[in-house]
Amino acid sequence: MIYGDKKTGIIVAGATGRQGEYHIGLMNEYARQVGGRGVVAGVTPKKGGQTVYGVPVYNTVKEALKEQDATASVIFVPGTAAADSIMESADAGLELVVAITEHVPVHDTMKAIAYAEMKGCAVIGPNCPGLLSPGEVKMGIMPAGLFSRGHVGVISRSGTLTYEVVDELTRAGIGQSTVVGIGGDPVIGQTFSDVLERFAEDPETKAVVLIGEVGGNLEAEAARNTEVPLVAYIAGVSAPPDKRMGHAGAIVEGGESDARSKIAKLKKMDIPVASRPSEIPDLVRDLFRCHC
Amino acid sequence: MKLLEYEAKQLFAEEGIRVPTGILVSKHEEILLHMDAIKGKVVVKAQVDVGGRGKAGGVLMADRDTVIETARKLFNTTIKGIPVQRILIEERLDIQHEYFVSITMDRAKKQPVILFAETGGMDIEETARKNAGAVHSVSFCPLLPDVPGFLLRELCGDAPSDIQKIVNRLYHVFCHKDALLAEINPLVTTPGGVYAADAKLIIDDNSLARQGIAVNRDLTEREREAEKHGFSFVELGGNIGVIGNGAGLTMSTLDLIEFYSGKAADFLDVGGGADSERVMHAVRLVASVPSVKVIVVNLLGGITRCDEVARGIIASGVSVPVIVRIAGTNEEEGRKLLSEKGYEMLDTMDHVVKRAVEVVK
Numbered sequence: 001m002i003y004g005d006k007k008t009g010i011i012v013a014g015a016t017g018r019q020g021e022y023h024i025g026l027m028n029e030y031a032r033q034v035g036g037r038g039v040v041a042g043v044t045p046k047k048g049g050q051t052v053y054g055v056p057v058y059n060t061v062k063e064a065l066k067e068q069d070a071t072a073s074v075i076f077v078p079g080t081a082a083a084d085s086i087m088e089s090a091d092a093g094l095e096l097v098v099a100i101t102e103h104v105p106v107h108d109t110m111k112a113i114a115y116a117e118m119k120g121c122a123v124i125g126p127n128c129p130g131l132l133s134p135g136e137v138k139m140g141i142m143p144a145g146l147f148s149r150g151h152v153g154v155i156s157r158s159g160t161l162t163y164e165v166v167d168e169l170t171r172a173g174i175g176q177s178t179v180v181g182i183g184g185d186p187v188i189g190q191t192f193s194d195v196l197e198r199f200a201e202d203p204e205t206k207a208v209v210l211i212g213e214v215g216g217n218l219e220a221e222a223a224r225n226t227e228v229p230l231v232a233y234i235a236g237v238s239a240p241p242d243k244r245m246g247h248a249g250a251i252v253e254g255g256e257s258d259a260r261s262k263i264a265k266l267k268k269m270d271i272p273v274a275s276r277p278s279e280i281p282d283l284v285r286d287l288f289r290c291h292c
Numbered sequence: 293m294k295l296l297e298y299e300a301k302q303l304f305a306e307e308g309i310r311v312p313t314g315i316l317v318s319k320h321e322e323i324l325l326h327m328d329a330i331k332g333k334v335v336v337k338a339q340v341d342v343g344g345r346g347k348a349g350g351v352l353m354a355d356r357d358t359v360i361e362t363a364r365k366l367f368n369t370t371i372k373g374i375p376v377q378r379i380l381i382e383e384r385l386d387i388q389h390e391y392f393v394s395i396t397m398d399r400a401k402k403q404p405v406i407l408f409a410e411t412g413g414m415d416i417e418e419t420a421r422k423n424a425g426a427v428h429s430v431s432f433c434p435l436l437p438d439v440p441g442f443l444l445r446e447l448c449g450d451a452p453s454d455i456q457k458i459v460n461r462l463y464h465v466f467c468h469k470d471a472l473l474a475e476i477n478p479l480v481t482t483p484g485g486v487y488a489a490d491a492k493l494i495i496d497d498n499s500l501a502r503q504g505i506a507v508n509r510d511l512t513e514r515e516r517e518a519e520k521h522g523f524s525f526v527e528l529g530g531n532i533g534v535i536g537n538g539a540g541l542t543m544s545t546l547d548l549i550e551f552y553s554g555k556a557a558d559f560l561d562v563g564g565g566a567d568s569e570r571v572m573h574a575v576r577l578v579a580s581v582p583s584v585k586v587i588v589v590n591l592l593g594g595i596t597r598c599d600e601v602a603r604g605i606i607a608s609g610v611s612v613p614v615i616v617r618i619a620g621t622n623e624e625e626g627r628k629l630l631s632e633k634g635y636e637m638l639d640t641m642d643h644v645v646k647r648a649v650e651v652v653k
Binding site for chain 1: 397399400402403404433434435467470472496497498499502524526528536537538539540541542543544546547548549550551556559561564592593594595619620621640641642
């Protein structure tokens with residue numbers, strides 16, 4: 001697994017909001033099942049002293065760290081406050097920030113990521129479902145019931161499409177090491193390349209499924225620079241140019257940001273590319289047959 | 293949201309970038325009111341959001357004697373199918389040299405990137421394709437308030453130092469206006485100084501509120517209706533309506549329709565945790581697209597509950613057939629509700645899409 005395990009202590013920023021509260025409940029339910037530490041503190045300005053599902057809430061991340069041992073945070077605070085929250089976590093010395101928040105202004109994101117990286121803190125997201133390592137840790141909003149433990153990593157720009165693929169993998173008897181939703185915005189913290197670097201160092205991960213979509217050209221770039229065996233799927237073959245397909249970053253803007261160009265590049269590198277999600281398990285099985 | 297040239301130029305001018313003196317009119321007769329300001333040669337420019345506007349006939353040359361007739365003709369044409377509703381009449385500059393400058397985001401570096409070419413104008417894409425070295429680029433830390441001087445020198449090469457100042461001011465526009473793209477092509481030198489002869493500015497949709505923009509004009513009427521409910525919605529022209537949750541899953545559903553040789557009518561992402569009322573609005577909205585013959589609902593329940601989805605579909609009461617694939621949270625109850633009302637349901641997204649393609653055939 002990468003980014004965290006059972007021992008990881010998690011802080012939730014935006015703990016007293018509807019989303020924050022709900023997902024503290026689910027994350028800690030998962031932690032109980034797997035015997036992990038889960039969410040150890042919540043943070044909401046001016047709400048220090050409250051508890052959410054038994055988790056103590058503090059005014060600031062620094063205050064939380066005085067009493068609790070944590071290395072990661074999951075952020076649920078709304079759009080225009082999210083960047084501030086990312087920087088607060090990084091400044092307090094956390095190693096990892098998972099920003100679930102949607103609709104973060106992209107200039108805010110750029111600045112917050114630059115600041116966090118200066119502080120040695122990795123940011124996943126924003127506009128992402130977080131990550132889940134089956135049997136170890138869940139940081140974010142992924143529905144845990146679909147996952148099974150194994151040796152395939154998944155990196156995706158999407159939420160529900162990831163669940164669809166994980167469901168297909170699990171049904172086919174292919175377990176996952178860690179599943180990372182990197183987010184659908186044009187600028188995100190951990191890119192495909194960053195996550196692949198971690199997977200390359202992870203003894204649990206034997207192959208990675210890369211789920212991309214229209215916009216940018218980072219899928220092929222990442223694939224070019226890794227030794228990890230890959231299977232890819234790119235959504236948006238039918239997406240028209242210049243239209244944002246739900247995600248702020250999912251837009252065909254000339255160049256090679258369309259799905260067909262990406263697929264062609266990946267195939268040129270001899271990477272198997274699924275033409276639909278249901279083909280992914282077979283391609284992963286073929287990959288294992290070749291490499292193991 | 294894309295701004296039109298005259299709007300972008302106004303914002304550029306506020307940051308100290310000189311733009312040609314101009315008059316904006318929405319009828320050719322209005323020009324009569326401004327004849328005092330029109331001295332010699334002018335450029336008559338259609339204010340339409342179209343790439344390659346110049347080549348498509350949207351920019352015409354005129355003078356004091358011909359400006360009204362030229363504008364009248366331009367108002368009566370369409371530029372790549374878009375009617376001309378506003379025209380900008382500008383003084384014609386005595387151009388010595390044309391440059392190109394464009395600021396956007398580098399997704400790989402997670403930083404702003406500035407592109408600069410010493411030959412701007414209509415053929416910049418062609419220039420870039422033929423000679424990649426002709427377009428210089430620099431990127432730098434987004435926490436800096438200005439483009440560092442050494443990077444400006446590196447970027448602009450032998451161009452006059454006034455050009456460097458303008459590039460930095462364009463960076464200020466880029467930051468202060470929450471732009472995804474800020475571009476001047478051409479940026480021109482004249483005996484009277486440096487001017488932005490054209491202007492392009494795209495504002496981040498996530499920043500419209502703090503930029504004081506109430507309505508996103510890039511959206512069609514139905515897309516705006518969708519936005520009110522918090523849906524992402526794009527019309528695509530086919531006959532199979534699509535509703536999904538999550539952008540990736542919905543896009544993937546559209547791709548499957550193409551895979552099975554069907555044609556999707558729309559992309560509609562209901563978002564996370566949709567309740568029955570939101571689903572009802574989504575189904576009604578898609579059913580209101582005239583070309584829709586069947587609707588595919590592909591929802592994977594995580595935070596979204598399948599029983600809520602089922603109630604929403606039933607409450608919509610639309611006459612077009614709705615074919616459903618729901619999986620995940622409260623799947624059993626959702627399926628039961630829908631089967632009681634006689635809705636067709638399938639197990640996988642492959643099956644539901646295949647079936648929809650059969651139905652329209």
